[in-house]
Amino acid sequence: MAWDRRTLEARFDRLVRENRFTISVFFPLNGAVLLVASAEGLLPPPLAFNPLLILLGTLVMRSPLVAGVLPLIGRKAAAALGALVAYSYAIEYVGVHTGVPYGDFYYGVDLGPTVGGVPLGLPVFFIPLVMNAYLLVSLLLGERARSRPLRLASVVAAVLAMDLVLDPGAVALGFWVYPDGGLYYGVPLSNYAGWVLSATVAVVALDVAFSWESLLDRLATTEFMLDDLVSFVILWGGINAWFGNWLPVLVAAGFGLGLVRTERFDSRLLRSPRPRLSRFW
Template sequence: MDQAIRGRRWLLAALLVAAAAGLVRAPLEPRWWWASALAILLFSAPVIVGAVRWLGVRRGVALLLGLGLYAVVFESVAVATGVPYGRFSYSGVLGPPMLGLVPPTVLLAWTPLLLGSLASTRRAWQAVVLVVVCDLVLDPAAVSLGFWAWDDPGRYYGVPLVNFLGWVVSGGIAVLALRRLPRPLPALFARNLWLVLVFWTAVNAWSGQWLAALVGVVAVAALSRGYGRAP
């Protein structure tokens, strides 16, 4: 899988840009939630494979499950109380919510961003910054597609400032908790993050959200330097 992603970088990027255009022009409805779940699984697959190869089956699965549950807890608390991301709700496009809070796809959606950020940086603070940058690209795009929405929308394409402060908190805690992971992390994580950012940057561009698209272009360009490094 790593060789496929590494060797077909621009082909995969072109396919993702085209997919983003189709999604913007024909947004998914809640009854098509399985399609969005499949897309999240595809974006997560390189991280799942990479974690198992890197740490072994038991430790790799434990890491993925732990990070998935961590994300579910943080987002569930935010949906219920507004802390730390601000009060928001899911539309159902990503799947039926568990206990009326978050869809099961949250178990997979956040982990590629975190591990990709750790694999792309050398210092903990850089990883936290990159996680937040990812959200500056992802959240406006997801809001434009109707995946979720805040009760009190912010000026940044409907995303409030408190959300990004919340990502500093959740990302910072996770980065510190994972500081003892073996280094370096698999380059596959970084390459996968590059592709994820290409997709969400394209969604913003096709949606006319130019500031978010610009943030994405800068992030993609910055991460391009490390895309081809050896595993």
């Protein structure tokens, strides 16, 4: 059997499609329970905040987005993504060591191997958030998304909204700590000023990397492409609800409504067929 790129992409698609519920509902629900239990001291080491489990769970939840985007990655996209990975490490390194542009903070939980104090898994945590926002906004705007200024500004706003959900939950878990606290559930406003910069650079890089029309064509034929955002809503919405961070919960619910409106979070996901891995391979 030939193992060319197109064959592997088709098999990856099938694997994700046949396991949608497991990937996008079961994994984030269990992730939320394990992370909250870790923060509340209910899990013993090495299970509590196990970095391997955190990274593995994140990779599984990212798989629908990766499968959706993979066929669109050529040389131009690969180069732009490589530059974006380098940028994400660079700005995080500066942030960790100088407090610019996010404000003074440090990591309170081991998120795996680090280089210069920056987790190696950082691009896996950051870049998909931007891509999810880009795809959802493109669907919600419809024909208006053809205006590049409107599209880019709207995606940057969506990325900031996602961080209104992510950061309070991460701070409540102790993933990272702002020693001086902050007005928004312990997160300083400087963090969001920093996200304006990082989100703008990332959004522009993705807009250069991919053809907007090609992304829409792929979205039209790949019903699971935004399932990673379903995971985001369930995971971080649930974590924030546990800690009583109700404004982030409402923002997460807003993303859920956006997914419902674009028919990306519906009964088809819940009726995902049982996995048949032997047939898949």
